Amino acid sequence: MTTSPLQAAEKILLVAPHRLGDTIFATPGIRVLRQAKPHAQIDAVALSALSHELLAHNSCINTLYSAEEQPIAQLAAEYDAVLPLQNINKVSEYLKDIPQVLMFPHYESAFHYSENFYRFVLQQLPSAAEFPVGPYELNVNAQDKVDADRLLKSIPAGPGPFVIALHMGCHQISKKGQRFLYKLFPFLMTNDTRSWSFKRFDQLVQRLVMQHPSVHFVLTGSSSEGFAADALTAHPNILNLIGKTNVGQLAAVLQRCQLVLTGDTGPMHVACAVERPMILLCGKTDPAQTGPYPLRNHHRIIQKDGMDNISVDEVYQAVVRYLPDAATQRDSVSAASTTG
Structure with missing residues (x-):
């Protein structure tokens, strides 16, 4: 042989x-x-x-x-x-x-x-x-955890705040990087990328912090995506960490968040590796190939034929289901997929 x-x-x-x-x-x-x-x-x-x-x-x-x-x-x-x-x-x-x-x-x-x-x-x-295939492997060391505590120190301690990691960018945005391009051609932020529109992210964030004051947002992303934070209306419940973490620090930050809201991106897979509840927004990508792995009960996928077909209201309703005061508790949220 x-x-x-x-x-x-x-x-x-x-x-x-x-x-x-x-x-x-x-x-x-x-x-x-x-x-x-x-x-x-x-x-x-x-x-x-x-x-x-x-x-x-x-x-x-x-x-x-x-x-x-x-x-x-x-x-x-x-x-x-x-x-x-x-x-x-x-x-x-x-x-x-x-x-x-x-x-x-x-x-x-x-x-x-x-x-x-x-x-x-x-x-x-x-x-x-x-040897059976298992989940992702990403080891977070002690220094990464110390760094995450430092980065998140402005968020009040204790059980009160509900912290959502918000990753608005994607590889295409990070690679192209020029903010003026997306001001001139906003359609590039919809069907042809893995990112939801910045305008809708802003509408969602403002609605959540207004109706649920305990919600805090942590913005994540690479330094080339820094302009994404400019699309959000300033609010004390928004902490901008775009360009401020390496991969280990990002993983440690996500571990301290109660929910991750993202498109089909590298940080989405980091969130899977540290077993965080997640809402994935995706358009033409196939979550069966590149989505959360392994798919857990605390993962929810919202998929439409084009990112611009995902409404602010349906994402808002999905987020609310994870909040502690929701009728359906976070841990029982099913890994449902909304298709259209």
Whole structure:
């Protein structure tokens, strides 16, 4: 019987992609790989600061490198097998001429993306089948928790405030970044992105803080999304943390929130990793492939054919169901999907 390169490998190099969500999708498979090869040296090289921050405290990885500091081609020469954590076509420019690369097949639509790297590991390492795929892995360290306490200190302590993390941006906004573009072309904020319109976010926030004074909002996002905060009417119950957290600090901040309201973004997957109640707003993306994983009772998905078809009122009603004084308590909210 032929032994696969991964079965024989003693030293394995993982290649983490640029985007946060794409990297976190692979963490269940990384854990299974470690369980199946407990004595192997499993290292990783990150193509971006985001993926490096995500994997920085992953207990399944021995050594973590940055591609900016350690060229992949030089690193790869020291390893028996090189595994990209994402579809090979998306990282091929970094892996050309490396013979130890094990090809990652295209994603299959029947599975959530988080299961693809796991299934890739099973194809290469059949003995891993005894270890079931689990949830995402993101370890929040003590310093991240201290930092989160500092960042949230303006929110009153105690059981009174109901804190909602609000992530208004998405990868497209972060990548394009120019605020004037969205002032000139507001349609870019609707059907063609993963973000709800800033105007509707503002209407929702103002309605909630007016009718439910205990509600506080924490705005999250990358520094290139900083202009998103300008779209909201100023209010003392809004804390702007856009551009002020790394991945670990973001995870610790989300742990302290009672609800996360977001589109289909990397921070949505971070919220899943730290098991927060969530409302996901999505348009043409498929939540069965890229939505909350694993889907829990405290997750609610509101999906329409285009983000601009999601009304302020239906999101407001969804949020109210999570509030402590709602007739339906937060923990019993079903993972329903509203489609249209």
